[in-house]
Amino acid sequence: AYMMSIRLLARAPFMIILSWIMTLTISKPASILFLIAIPFLGGTLLFIAKAAHPHFIKVFDEYDVLNNSVQENVNASRVVKAFVREDYEIEKFHGISRYVYELFTKAEKIVAWNAPVMQFTMYTVVLILVAIGGRSIVGGTMEVGELTSVIVYALQIIGSLMMVTFVFVMIMIAEASTDRIVGVLDEVPEMQDQADAVKNVADGSIDFDHVDFSYGGEGGNLSLKDINLHIKSGQTVGIIGGTGSAKSTLVQMIPRLYDVTGGSVKVGGVDVREYNLEALRDQVSMVLQKNVLFSGSIYENIRWGDEHASDEEVQRVCRLAQADGFINEFPDGYNTMIVQGGNNVSGGQKQRLCIARALLKKPKILILDDSTSAVDTRTDALIRKAFREEIPDTTKLIIAQRVSSIEDADQIIVLDDGKIAGVGTSEELLKTNEIYREVYESQVKGGGEDE
Ligand SMILES: Nc1ncnc2c1ncn2[C@@H]1O[C@H](COP(=O)(O)OP(=O)(O)OP(=O)(O)O)[C@@H](O)[C@H]1O
Ligand SMILES: [Mg+2]
The missing domain is CATH 3.40.50.300 (P-loop containing nucleotide triphosphate hydrolases)
Structure with a gap:
């Protein structure tokens, strides 16, 4: 997530802001349209990410159970064989992996809303642009080249937003992992040496x-x-x-x-x-x-x-x-x-x-x-x-x-x-x-x- 974000997150905001400024210099109505569309898209994407987050946390917890089961089975393979428990253990593994699969599907189903929301907004914006622009061209207040530029800028903005969402989802999944890693790193050992701790054991009494x-x-x-x-x-x-x-x-x-x-x-x-x-x-x-x-x-x-x-x-x-x-x-x-x-x-x-x-x-x-x-x-x-x-x-x-x-x-x-x-x-x-x-x-x- 970090690797992705250092490049994409640095570039995307620039693209959005500069494209919007360029649009402003060409057509005021178009820039206002963007001003409505961008927060709408951003808000929706944020909402989707928030909704999926708890599901990802659950997925990782279940991954633990899955990993434990595999580890236990590998370590104790002899015991499993001796007690003829292969079928039971295989069924147990299937059960957990099915559950992980279901949880993952749930999370991904929410995340999958990203694309339709994007596309819907994108084509709505383009349609409105063409409708307004077409009239302006006929009325002689806008040139064909200008309309084309505005549409290209619109696509730039949408493309950048897509990148941001992509990184967003990555960060969201990574966050569920980060919480767990930080939890371990932040754990303070209960036993701490005192400042003047005794270093020499006198005898074995x-x-x-x-x-x-x-x-x-x-x-x-x-x-x-x-x-x-x-x-x-x-x-x-x-x-x-x-x-x-x-x-x-x-x-x-x-x-x-x-x-x-x-x-x-x-x-x-x-x-x-x-x-x-x-x-x-x-x-x-x-x-x-x-x-x-x-x-x-x-x-x-x-x-x-x-x-x-x-x-x-x-x-x-x-x-x-x-x-x-x-x-x-x-x-x-x-x-x-x-x-x-x-x-x-x-x-x-x-x-x-x-x-x-x-x-x-x-x-x-x-x-x-x-x-x-x-x-x-x-x-x-x-x-x-x-x-x-x-x-x-x-x-x-x-x-x-x-x-x-x-x-x-x-x-x-x-x-x-x-x-x-x-x-x-x-x-x-x-x-x-x-x-x-x-x-x-x-x-x-x-x-x-x-x-
Ligand atoms: N890590 C642990 N967490 C919680 N309870 C424990 C833990 N280890 C042992 N116990 C409990 O403490 C009690 C004493 O266990 P302990 O292992 O000291 O017995 P033991 O005399 O060494 O037995 P054995 O002869 O089987 O080795 C038991 O009731 C056991 O259930
Ligand atoms: Mg003992």
């Missing part, structure tokens, strides 16, 4: 002090309720609890992925809200429950943790994460290309690569959110052993569904429905905590029978 949290903000449903926790630097802490008990929510407070609704979270003795965000997140490495790899080689993927790390350094963390073995079995080793979404490595391999990536940051706090769920128990134990021996000073938070993954932790936190149900070592919890005992017995007994 973590303190939760009466923390409440709601995804819905103040007054919403509380996902975390009155959490009090004290973790010393270098400790290994296990977190266990049923699905939806807010384990992930709890650890996301530490790198300040969300701000608490009430209370405070301290890292290294300082409230996380007082840190420079980058400095804090540099020291808190998190392996997310839904982790992702990027397309690129294994080297490139691991170096996300630290772009300047040497090859040896990358290999070291991969050994720590027990990823070294399977990487070396790939024909290209560390240069193996990971495809988009990491679909050419197994779930357990992906998890280990993500752990290696997190380790490369040399964080003071390492959080593993169910990150060894797809790794066999032996490898899981080896990873924990490596952590104990190689990064003893790093605080390690391990969320797990398997008791065996956290049994040997210094502290185990049992979460239940957003509240802490118990804290202690495995031994202590077995004596005092009903939930922990149940989970423990169901898993350990189940394992025993297998053997």
Whole structure:
């Protein structure tokens, strides 16, 4: 729209004004006729544009739905196939695209009025000109050449107006898009660094002090309720609890992925809200429950943790994460290309690569959110052993569904429905905590029978 308008919008007004002045020098009645016709046309076109605008906004909203549907289907093509939902998804796509088509047709139907209104005005003006001019020529007050000139000027004006309308429609469609782009650009991040933000994380200690949290903000449903926790630097802490008990929510407070609704979270003795965000997140490495790899080689993927790390350094963390073995079995080793979404490595391999990536940051706090769920128990134990021996000073938070993954932790936190149900070592919890005992017995007994 901008490209169109810089040329056309600059030229058209000149053409209209100059043509009108030229007409005035030839024939006063004709220039008055133009003076009536131009505002009439302009007004009508404006009216048409205004009427179509809301329809275009709606069209773009529906485009979102259409794009989302396509994107989802491409990303989750395996799920769609596995559930034999192709027909359903195709029908869904048809439904939305039909709707977009209908909306677009509605908008275009309004815009299509432009041409008939133009032509009608244009030929009416020409007819009137010829009628008046013809009489004047017969009466001897006007020459044939003059009438011809006035008609040519009339066509010039109409042509320019047409250009303006064309650009107008373009701008109108573009405006619907511009609003959306500007909306994103103008969004102010909720989390802003303070002017005197702390840049240095002293150690890996973590303190939760009466923390409440709601995804819905103040007054919403509380996902975390009155959490009090004290973790010393270098400790290994296990977190266990049923699905939806807010384990992930709890650890996301530490790198300040969300701000608490009430209370405070301290890292290294300082409230996380007082840190420079980058400095804090540099020291808190998190392996997310839904982790992702990027397309690129294994080297490139691991170096996300630290772009300047040497090859040896990358290999070291991969050994720590027990990823070294399977990487070396790939024909290209560390240069193996990971495809988009990491679909050419197994779930357990992906998890280990993500752990290696997190380790490369040399964080003071390492959080593993169910990150060894797809790794066999032996490898899981080896990873924990490596952590104990190689990064003893790093605080390690391990969320797990398997008791065996956290049994040997210094502290185990049992979460239940957003509240802490118990804290202690495995031994202590077995004596005092009903939930922990149940989970423990169901898993350990189940394992025993297998053997
Ligand atoms: N982004 C979100 N927006 C709104 N509610 C959320 C969001 N993420 C989680 N919740 C809600 O918060 C609660 C705790 O979720 P959370 O993901 O912390 O559970 P979890 O213990 O990690 O579960 P799982 O073991 O399945 O990973 C759930 O009731 C969930 O519905
Ligand atoms: Mg979770």
